[in-house]
Amino acid sequence: MTSNDIAVLANPRAGRGRHRGLLPGVVDRLASSGRAVRMLSAATAEEAEKACHRAVAEGIGALVAVGGDGTLHRAMQAVAGTQVGFGVVPAGTGNDFAAGTGVPGDPLKAAEAIAAAVREGRATPIDLARVTTAQGDVRWFGAVLAAGFDAIVNERANRMRWPRGPRRYDLAIALELTRLRPRRYSLILDGADRSFTGVIVAIGNCRSYGGGMLICPDADPSDGLLDVVIAGPLGRGAIARLKPRLRRGTHVTDPAVTSYRAREIKITSQDIIAYADGERIAPLDLVVSCVPGALRLLR
Structure with a gap:
């Protein structure tokens, strides 16, 4: 991966699978940013979190999580406190973090907004809670x-x-x-x-x-x-x-x-x-x- 790439973590089981056919459209919209889009591979939640940490360590430009709050939670561990941009495509049953931070509720519109933010080089600072x-x-x-x-x-x-x-x-x-x-x-x-x-x-x-x-x-x-x-x-x-x-x-x-x-x-x-x-x-x-x-x- 290069520093311009967008890495994507997707949970195909999120939202009880109702967004299973969504991913190609999300990837197309993310690619409209002009950046290469790479999918992260993982079989378990623990592997997904490790894959996100590896991608950040390799110097990706942005990390996008496609799924519900659990998927976002795993991906968030890798980008918290860093300068790596984080995109949210809500595709779960809850999507409480997306709703609370003004992310569009429609997954494809959320992907379009992420691509626009990447193209324009802007990101919104959001607080997180750190648990020790x-x-x-x-x-x-x-x-x-x-x-x-x-x-x-x-x-x-x-x-x-x-x-x-x-x-x-x-x-x-x-x-x-x-x-x-x-x-x-x-x-x-x-x-x-x-x-x-x-x-x-x-x-x-x-x-x-x-x-x-x-x-x-x-x-x-x-x-x-x-x-x-x-x-x-x-x-x-x-x-x-x-x-x-x-x-x-x-x-x-x-x-x-x-x-x-x-x-x-x-x-x-x-x-x-x-x-x-x-x-x-x-x-x-x-x-x-x-x-x-x-x-x-x-x-």
Whole structure:
């Protein structure tokens, strides 16, 4: 690869395969930038992430991810904090990072916008969140990190082999609701102790997760801050009543819900594995920091 090439990571299974025939059109539009377009080959998510790191190390001009938030999350690890431009072609079921950063929702229009940005030599600086684990490992995320009930549900769903598709997640919610209990969290925001007992913790660089649930409705990925939304010790009925309000972002007016903004969040609790951009991150304890302009978004 040369420094002018556009490397493309595509997940053909994203969006349950409904965009499978999309890739040739995306590549054609990216090629209208005047740059060579090269596909990255990978059989697993781990291989995909390594392929992106190799491409950046080889000096590519831009990296484009075609897929959902999980695909973007893998590719993002290679370009975060670098000068390599990053393009997003939303083709997943959620596409929360794309929605939160003003990327066109239509995949072909998104590819055209990327090509225009490359031709004109422009990129938009976007904040990212950097997660440091208790072992010192670093991961980046673009949308939202969950460390409460939703993270527990994700962990349960990932252990299940049946049913397939979204019904598995619905079943995981039902199973975990029967075991719902408040947990004690140590929460330090920019040095201030905001520790609490509750069931929901979300740290948002963007507004939504889970395909449009506005968990952090006021989050802005260009303000240098992360939004933190927590909920106290809600019961099963209260959780069920709160869930429809997540689509509209009106849950933050509930007396049990509190919102903060911070540059650095230190969070600790027992038996919680955090998820970000829908991907498994690490068990708490975690330090989450906003890094302004860590991503050069092509849009």
